[in-house]
Amino acid sequence: MSIRVAMLGQYPLDEERIVGGPEAVIVPLVHSLARFHDLEMHVVTCQPGVEDRLTKTASGLPLHVLKRKRLGRITFHRRDVASIQRTLQRLSPDVVHAQGLGIYAAAAAHSPYPHVVTAHGIIFREAEFATGLASRFRRFMDSVYERYCLAKVKSLVSISPYVEEELVQTRGFQGRVYRIENPVDDIFFAMNGQGEEATILYAGRVLPRKGLLYLLRALAKVRQAMPRVCLRVAGETESAAAYFEACRQFIKQQVLDSAVIFLGSLTMEQMVEEYARCAVLALPSKQETAPVVVAEAMAAGRPVVATRVCGVPYLVEDGVSGLLVHYGDIDGLASALLRVLRDSQLRMQMGQRGRKMAETRFRADVVARETRQLYLQLAAG
Template sequence: MTGSERPRVFHLITRLLKGGAEAKTIATVRGLDGYEFTVGYGAEYDPEQVNLLERTGVATRRFPLMRHYNPVTSVPAVLSLARYLRREGFDIVHTHSTEAGIIGRFAAALAGVPNVVHTVHGVPFADDRNDALNRFVLTCERQAANYTDRIVTNADVIADDYLARGIGTSDQYTTVYSGVDLDAFADAQPAADLPGERPRVVMIGRLADGKGHGVLLDAVESLGDVEGSVCIVGDGPLYDDLDAAIAERGLSDRVFLTGFRDDVPRVLAASDVLVLPSFREGTPRVITEAMASGLPVVATDIAGIPEQVEDGKNGYLVPTGNSKPLAERLRTLLADAELRERMGARGLERADRFSVTRMVEELDDLYRELLAE
């Protein structure tokens, strides 16, 4: 790279769908000036996300051998990606998520890429996953850390967790909170077409394992005739199963599946409480979005969530997999409009530290530091 050229940065993510990791990656490449970006992704992708990147001048590249938790194709994926990286001569490779992080860093090492960054969007080790799979991922993460210049986490507690597991060394880690366009949520007009009565509890995210949808249904079932409704916003492989479970439990008059919505700010503006009973997360963007919308949050006490939600201040933290405390906290908030307003105002104050502007600036500083070394 000469002084007149823009540094070439390659981002690699396992699946280019409509989740939080993808949103952070897209916000980064669209928000940073002075770099030439390419975004690589695996077998699963949403054409709308690819089109969004290409419309804004970001090149994309699909790697079909990179698949979600498929060890059979992992080695061929590493070799294929290494050939591509060697040919293209990127200045920085920045990987995201577990599979892309492992495959991408091994490939970057083979290709001799001078600077390698990995972002941990969520801790992949969880109680609801197979022990053998957890051990395999841990071994891979420890090895991949040897080929990483910087490991970016969404929360300090995630860095502490990784270090305690023997992944990398403390000088490799830096925390960059997931950024959100706060103004888009503060100024949003409420969506008028959401089903159910208010007060409205909303859960937003991909309908997939690990998010705790079943725990939420257990909690709602135990609430009885408490006033209000629940909207589950999103799409994914569990849609049909959740639809059937809602009907079987007799909750169809209180719990509604809306499918995917592209107007999340308006959905939050039309809601009163955000719930997120996940088994694994990083620092979820949707919590920041709810805070920016002035909503209290009830979420599991895992990963970076306690750095967003201060228990009893702007929401409540509950243990994973336990519907009873979740139901109790929802009951409290649904019954007390003043409490919801007070907690929402505190969340709005805390949201400033999670702005997209701050996130992009900190990643720019990180890139510049690496390129200067």
């Protein structure tokens, strides 16, 4: 007998073009869960600018696409939640699995079906970095909604001990918690070599909390010792236009134009090429939960230089799979990057150790097996 599971989340309509960590997680997880014959998987997603329709994922699973309603925050997302719940009523699943503490969590928690929610970003922490009146209002409303959802949810998947620190210890979540880490697509594990020795990759949106400006300041110092160094920035730049402009102005002032390449938002295939090209991944963020780019870099056999913040130390073992520095320590960041870039043996060792860790923690089939066991437990009551 099979178990019918409704997976609720921001599933990309174009699986080659993934934007953000939750999308990078849900796609390989869904593909791996599709291989279990005792699971009947359905994916439900809300998207703006589309009409309701039933289509399929790349792995052949039913994909229920619902039109995202306007003015969601002002209406507390009631219409979107109602739309998802109507779909759940038609599906009558044995288990509902929601991705993120937003509309999908609300729909799951208010349904009559056993449910679990995977918490990705810690929204109330991310809200601290909002700039501008409109952005601060949106983030405030999102953090209020996060608290509302958390009070309704009965079961939570924690992708990092940091999630438990924030949502259980700080926010007081009272339900059951299951530790299951994020999956990484198998394609990242297939890479070989060490990349181009003077190439640094930054993978992520250009936002204040991601700290690209600090990385650029460190890059200026690295370039004094290594003139051939190149920073490749893979991620969209439109969400924080003022911050992106500040980054561009710094590049111009420091004459770094030839050393920094903005690639924009990339397809999955293009991201794989960037990991293969780089010698090291740099993540200079002030706030991260369980950054998928770090897990991807480890799977690709690339060392990581990152800040010692939030959930990052639970992924990167300092001195083993990468190097950790304090946020805002420009000299420390530059020094760590130079240490890795100059030492090919160190890069190889860190990359190998990181991949070994990733094999046991982030392989999609490993995460899918753990998730399937959770579904069986929830379905059994």
